[in-house]
Amino acid sequence: MDLYFSPLACSMATRIALYEAGLDCNYVRVDTKTKRVADGSDFLAVNPMGQVPVVRTDDGERLTENTAILQYVAGLKPEAGLAPQEGFQRHRLQQWLAFITSELHKAVFSPLFSPNSPEGAKAFARQCAEQRFAYLNDALDGREFLLDRFTVADAYLTTVLNWANSTGIDLGKWPAVQAYFDRLRKWPSVARAMAEEFALYRNGKAPQTAA
Ligand SMILES: N[C@@H](CCC(=O)N[C@@H](CS)C(=O)NCC(=O)O)C(=O)O
Known part of the structure; x- marks a missing residue:
């Protein structure tokens, strides 16, 4: 491969x-x-x-x-065990993958990284970040992973959260997200x-x- x-x-x-x-x-x-x-x-x-x-x-x-x-x-x-193979947890995995790709990666980080996106697009992306990260913070509160164990959704989320610092997104505003990232960045494969x-x-x- x-x-x-x-x-x-x-x-x-x-x-x-x-x-x-x-x-x-x-x-x-x-x-x-x-x-x-x-x-x-x-x-x-x-x-x-x-x-x-x-x-x-x-x-x-x-x-x-x-x-x-x-x-x-x-x-x-x-x-x-990187993805539940069946049952409702498979849908839960797809929910998180879709959230990460559309609501975080594309709605927040892509416009902040792109040298071609105008300041208005960046400001809107920062505005979107507030609601998306507040939602993620609630979901991660008291949880170790997005599902019950490390899955590909965690692989994607840690990759995306790793961009926060260089795009001026302060994860410290969302303590459960910050704690998740601090923990997961030490996960051996990550x-x-x-x-x-x-x-x-x-x-x-x-x-x-x-x-
Ligand atoms: N929809 C694609 C988006 C992939 C994507 O945005 N890749 C970025 C890197 S994180 C890229 O290659 N950007 C270069 C470009 O768009 O020209 C996916 O989810 O795989």
Whole structure:
């Protein structure tokens, strides 16, 4: 399997899931700014959206979209428990994946990161953050994980919360969110992925946007 990734971008959630599941992968670095793969080839030929993550499966299928990729990886090793395979908890997992991708990643962080989004869009994103993080804070209060154990939703949420500092979002306003992030960033698969991708990010030739 190949994972097209960019250091500290949302593709880090898939790296966390792969580490958690103990699955091998070929990590292919992409510069999302120039749309070039590390070998110089055109990333738009891999994903016309120009976005990471992309997974190329061992069968040659290409899969995009965090929520689909994370569930795909979880399904490769069901015994790792990264996604409830059936029952209502499966829907609960999908609820959180959808919330993270649409309400946090795209509504809050993407406009804050984008050099092309006007100040009005950034101000609206900061306004959206208040309600979204208050909701998340209530949901996380008294809980260790989003579900009853570490799942791919936690892999995605920690990846997204990792952008708060660099976008001026003070997680300290939401104590349960802050406590969750402080705890989860020390979770072995998360800590490993963050340390490795931070080193790659710092050593990158060109700065890259995260979200
Ligand atoms: N809808 C996509 C969005 C992925 C996405 O936003 N990726 C960002 C990195 S976090 C990216 O590649 N941005 C570069 C760009 O949009 O040009 C998904 O959920 O996988």
